[in-house]
Amino acid sequence: MSGGRSAPATTATTPQGLPLLLDGVTYRYGRTRSATAPAGLGPLSLEVRAGEFLCVVGPSGSGKSTLLSLLAGFLRPQAGVIRLGDTPVTGPDPRLTLVQQEAALFSWRTVAGNVSFGLEQRRLPRAERDGRVGDALRLVGLEGYGGRRVHELSGGQRQRVSLARALALQPRLLLLDEPFSALDDRTRTVLADELLGIWWSRKVTVVFVTHNLEEALALGQRVVALRGGEVALDAPARELDVARLRETLE
Numbered sequence: 675m676s677g678g679r680s681a682p683a684t685t686a687t688t689p690q691g692l693p694l695l696l697d698g699v700t701y702r703y704g705r706t707r708s709a710t711a712p713a714g715l716g717p718l719s720l721e722v723r724a725g726e727f728l729c730v731v732g733p734s735g736s737g738k739s740t741l742l743s744l745l746a747g748f749l750r751p752q753a754g755v756i757r758l759g760d761t762p763v764t765g766p767d768p769r770l771t772l773v774q775q776e777a778a779l780f781s782w783r784t785v786a787g788n789v790s791f792g793l794e795q796r797r798l799p800r801a802e803r804d805g806r807v808g809d810a811l812r813l814v815g816l817e818g819y820g821g822r823r824v825h826e827l828s829g830g831q832r833q834r835v836s837l838a839r840a841l842a843l844q845p846r847l848l849l850l851d852e853p854f855s856a857l858d859d860r861t862r863t864v865l866a867d868e869l870l871g872i873w874w875s876r877k878v879t880v881v882f883v884t885h886n887l888e889e890a891l892a893l894g895q896r897v898v899a900l901r902g903g904e905v906a907l908d909a910p911a912r913e914l915d916v917a918r919l920r921e922t923l924e
């Protein structure tokens with residue numbers, strides 16, 4: 675793993691991860707006339723420590739995307755509360771960012787222009803924007819790619835840009851939704867290793883959702899397995915193996 679890599683120049687001023695708390699969080703999609711509860715999530719209670727790397731696994735329909743949408747503030751819980759640090763998350767929140775499976779980049783912008791986009795929205799001064807863009811591209815191994823067009827990049831490089839765009843915003847909570855699932859195995863392993871290095875140097879709190887049990891065990895300090903919208907297992911990764919996770923999720 676690359677945890678020992680040297681820290682970027684801005685680490686001293688980069689805000690570190692915040693603790694995340696979910697207390698009785700419930701979300702149901704619509705209503706049902708049948709005897710079964712409508713699909714959704716919860717009630718779910720979970721504490722993630724500041725700077726912890728949590729992986730969330732679960733079969734299709736177990737509530738992983740719903741959980742991320744709630745954490746990202748795209749959905750509001752119908753019951754319960756989500757807290758990041760001392761403050762509830764009640765909608766889109768500048769303290770967190772979400773990296774998705776497919777890097778949704780602007781094809782008409784350069785790599786640097788894509789990374790800078792969110793910083794422009796936040797009206798950061800040009801010099802600070804440029805500094806953050808440079809740092810973020812360096813962190814993801816794309817130094818020197820700032821002037822390239824997105825269509826010139828491989829799938830793995832595009833996903834690096836997506837990660838750089840999130841990191842430039844200096845999130846206190848980084849949410850990742852199957853970020854490497856569209857990549858080939860080798861690229862996936864390289865990027866996963868780099869993500870660990872970034873997490874290590876930035877001390878950001880991470881919630882990483884994946885279908886891939888091996889990936890969850892390799893990356894996470896802790897793994898939460900969801901089944902039917904509830905926590906079926908919550909344990910340190912070092913105490914788990916793939917067979918145990920499979921058994922839980924069956």
Ligand SMILES: Nc1ncnc2c1ncn2[C@@H]1O[C@H](COP(=O)(O)OP(=O)(O)OP(=O)(O)O)[C@@H](O)[C@H]1O
Pocket residue numbers: 703704713714732733734735736737738739740741
């Ligand atoms: N927009 C929606 N309207 C109604 N039901 C939904 C909606 N989105 C998700 N669901 C249901 O909520 C439950 C949880 O879905 P969710 O998408 O969170 O699962 P998931 O674990 O992310 O699945 P996948 O791995 O397939 O993406 C499922 O039963 C799903 O059918």
